[in-house]
Amino acid sequence: MAAKGKIAGATLVMALATSLSRVAGLIRDMVVARIFGAGFATDAFFMAFTIPNLLRRFFGEGALTAAFVPTFSEVFHRRSREEAQQLANRCATLLLLVMLVIIGLGIALSPWVVQGIGFGFGAIEGKLELTDQLNRLMFPYIGLVSLLALLTGILNVHGHFFLPSLSPLFLNLAMIFSALLFGQSFEQPIFALAIGVLLGGLLQLLLQWPVLFRYRIRFRFDFRFRQDPSLRRIVTLMLPGIAGVAIYQINVIVSRLLASFLPEGSVSYLYYGQRLFEFPQGIFIVSLAQAALPLMSRQVAEDDRQGLQDSLRFALTLITLFSLPAIVGLILCAKPIYSLFFLAGEFDLSALEKTAWALICYAPGLLFVGYSRIAAQTYYALKDTRTPVLVSFWTLLVNVLLGLGLMIPFAHLGLASALTLSSIFNALVLLGLLRRKVGAFWGGCLWRPLLKSLPACVVMGGCVWWILGRVDWTLSGHSLEKGVCLFTAVAIGGMLYLAVCSLLRVAEVREGLNLLRRKKNRRD
Secondary structure, three states: OOHHHHHHHHHHHHHHHHHHHHHHHHHHHHHHHHOOOOHHHHHHHHHHHHHHHHHHHHHHHOOHHHHHHHHHHHOOOOOOOHHHHHHHHHHHHHHHHHHHHHHHHHOOOOOHHHHHHOHHHHHHHOOOHHHHHHHHOOOOOOHHHHHHHHHHHHHHHHHHHHHHHHOHHHHHHEEEEHHHHHHHOOOOOHHHHHHHHHHHHHHHHHHOOHHHHHHOOOOOOOOOOOOHHOOOOOHHHHHHHHHHHHHHHHHHHHHHEEEEEEEEHHHHHHHHHHHHHHHHHHHHHHHEEEEHHHEEEHHOOOHHHHHHHHHHHHHHHHHHHHHHHHHHHHHHHHHHHHHHHHEOOOOOOHHHHHHHHHHHHHHOHHHHHHHHHHHHHHHHHHHOOOOHHHHHHHHHHHHHHHHHHHHHHHHHHHHHHHHHHHHHHHHHHHHHHHHHHOOOOOHHHHHHHHHHHHHHHHHHHHHHHHHHOOOOOOOOOHHHHHHHHHHHHHHHHHHHHHEEEEEEEEHHHHHHHHHHHHHHHHHH
């Protein structure tokens, strides 16, 4: 129960912080859609942002977190605070040096990299050149957020989750204000968004320093890399981790590369659809996975195999109970959400329809993306970064083959569906292999809440569908009427889902609510 309480509590803290960031992200995308629409400039920006964002996950949030947190947690909990500080100093020094090299190479090689991932843009005059200019401008962002990922890992091991989870809020705010304030200062207004990315990355990094000082964490340069076996272990674990994250992100790049051959706007439709798909994913799934990793790492360090199985089982159950209603909600609310927040200015009815259908194709993958994230965190806690790499490689092949086969008859919807189907493949293989490493964890205790939550989803979905049918979502404007209707549908649907789950005695729902209630009472 203590382990479940830690996972639930940390997940709640990060979910609340991430909710604020995701709301700001939705507002950001609304501002971008209304000012820039879905076409020439936004296609170039989203393609350019793919490159530094991709490398950020190569060297920062994905591979670094997976390798650093288990090792740093072991040093911090089983050795001493002083040794943990030394390890943090050496990691920060090495990461800074690597990032300086990567940024220099990225800016120098930008024209060839951009042409490689956006080859289809070459058919439209000036589109590749604009993508290259935006990529060069935004490339230093990778260094800022890679350092942020290191600080986040340190704070998570110390038990602090809120501020690191809140940091994306400042990226979104910076992009919003840059677009609104500086958009007319450039010949190509889209450059204001790129400036916002850099400002947001800097704000995210600076935000962590007051908390680091509170935990008495002081950084200094330390070049004694060879003297630290823990640092060598982190680097050794990172190498396959980078490959694994690379393969996963290549899936996204493949989708955008193929989309560059489709009619103009296809890259933007997929981007806007993916962004809203990531809304529930970021609020709960990423928060839960990030909360589970330090605890699982500690359980592995203490050789608590039963505790690890219990934590894994509890995390997968929570993913199931959250993802199913979220999938139903995304499918039913896709068109209403884009109508309320995006349907204005350059974002017309055609863009609304195409983007909403992209989201509907992405939605079923939410459950399996959640399973994959929890499974991957378990592998990382076990210091096994190789297995996810191998599985990701086969997932990439599945995605490419499905994308090529589905894009011709279904255009951008075929690419979205291919990513969903490859996510299902990835999750099932990861979980199947994980059973061999940690023992049985998937049984009646997982199937029962899954089966009981399905009737709750049906009741919720029927109610939400009926409420949303009261408004014509093809009309622009009418924001108050649309907002009230959408909010009412989501609120009533959520309460109905929890109520039916309680009536059907889904124990995990009651247990989760009790854990949160006890934490609230302790704060009061």
